Amino acid sequence: MTLDVEQASEESTDTLLERITRQVPHLRRSEQRVAAIVLDDPVSAAQFTMAGLAEAAEVSEPTVMRFCSSVGCEGFQDFKIQLAQTLALGLPVTHSSITADDSPGDVAEKIFDHTISSLDRARRTLAPAAVEKAIAAILDASDILFVGFGASGVIAQDAQQKFPLFGVPCQAPEDFHQQFIAATMSGPRSVTVAISNTGHTEQTLTVARAAHKAGGTVISLTGRTSPLSEMADVPLIVRTFEDTDVYTPSTSRLAGLVVIDILATGVALRRSPEHTAAVRRMKSELAAMRQSDDTGEDPS
């Protein structure tokens, strides 16, 4: 019992279904039957009443009750709410994979589900302390360099477009040599944001090391602990669900973009009121320009 509570607090970063899956081997046999029913079809399990679930699993109600405690819930009501919340995010492909006979609608639904639950995981795993350090570093920066290749390059481009919020010159050259040159020319107050989901990309590492050697600060944005995050002054690690099969879309891009949003917003909030006012003015004039001319596009 105390163990359950302990685990619940320790592993609150996980979603209910993950917790159940992990607990299954430690459960008693009849409780496993309950777990099987729930994991098999979580959506209809959420509709069940306690008696219904007990009947479906061919066990007694107190067993269902004990099952709830074992997976870290306060009781059946709490269990039902937590399950509903997990389902609201959609099931990650771990639980429902994409197959060839899915209709386009199904595919859309599943990809949205997977993306959302992946972002939920990212939300749970991103360390606030690291975010705070990153924002502090950028606030003190004279200029920012964003680097990344492939999908991570797209994130870098997006970050560069947010330079009005960052408030200092930002560059995100696509060419490796250009990146290297820019990194080498880092000053003591230059910040380099090195992006790579794997954290193993040789070129990105090279650029990050060059920036570091030149005396700049390196913020890394990776999907896990890796060489890049190890060498960075401020490592940002944001976990998503890995691509398990061919059709799993990569959600690390999305999570990366959200982190960039967070940094940009966090920095803008801490800048001077004049800067904030300028950003506000820019936004409203941009909107006005769009209304009249229809020539602008949405850089936000």
Added chain:
Amino acid sequence: MTLDVEQASEESTDTLLERITRQVPHLRRSEQRVAAIVLDDPVSAAQFTMAGLAEAAEVSEPTVMRFCSSVGCEGFQDFKIQLAQTLALGLPVTHSSITADDSPGDVAEKIFDHTISSLDRARRTLAPAAVEKAIAAILDASDILFVGFGASGVIAQDAQQKFPLFGVPCQAPEDFHQQFIAATMSGPRSVTVAISNTGHTEQTLTVARAAHKAGGTVISLTGRTSPLSEMADVPLIVRTFEDTDVYTPSTSRLAGLVVIDILATGVALRRSPEHTAAVRRMKSELAAMRQSDDTGEDPS
């Protein structure tokens, strides 16, 4: 009563809090008191029992009950579950805005919340029929052109990187003139995917019109009904929460990327088994290459 049901089915695309907000004027006075309590602090409202909520709103229990029916719930239990589900997605900034005295952790939390609930909205509003038509069009394509400016340009770049899944040549030139040239050279089986959140961007419209005139098929990806979606052969409309203030991050980019994921996956699923096998081989060899060399980057 029948009205409630009708509305519930009609407006099931909305989240519970939105529904409550919209219903407020049509509610009786004491029901409005309940609504006020719920909207004021939805998080702690979700903890309430029926009696507790009745006491907090200084009304009787049946009034709470009637309130639940009025906002399209089956009863109080259903209400509680729907509320919990809405909260699981996080509150969009409509309900909790970002202020200067938020800690970096708060900012991160709020931006994640806003992004996730925005994607949830996108999930609810994207028409499956349109997705199906878009996939069909791409399956029949000889080549694809992605166009967009600013944030939408980033989406175009990302889409271009997914060409292995699409299975036909894809281009996404950043330069307006290049885009125009490419569009003008569209053949009867060329597909142009024109991306603009506002759907008013003059350049994007110009390119889309050129592609259309040349005999190609135009798929639009916009945030609302607009000139671009009107002229497109296949309009994809994906709604998100608008940027209400300076610090609201734009979530249309994210939703756009997810739609691209959906198209790419939907198309890949319908391609020949040989094509699927080739993609699978590419993915595994890419992974192997990363493991050994550490030179690759994550294009997925």
Added chain:
DNA sequence: CGCTAAGATGTAGCCATACTACATGGAAGG
């Protein structure tokens, strides 16, 4: 191989809480 003890599971009963039928109070309209 049997006995014992601990753990797993079911039974029975209680209490809370969601829900419903009905009554009362108040407001609007004639």
Added chain:
DNA sequence: CCTTCCATGTAGTATGGCTACATCTTAGCG
């Protein structure tokens, strides 16, 4: 001023979540 209808509260009911206790299984040890 009376009447009617609508809003709101009161009282009662039953379902469903939860708990104390009994029974059965199983494993460990003599």
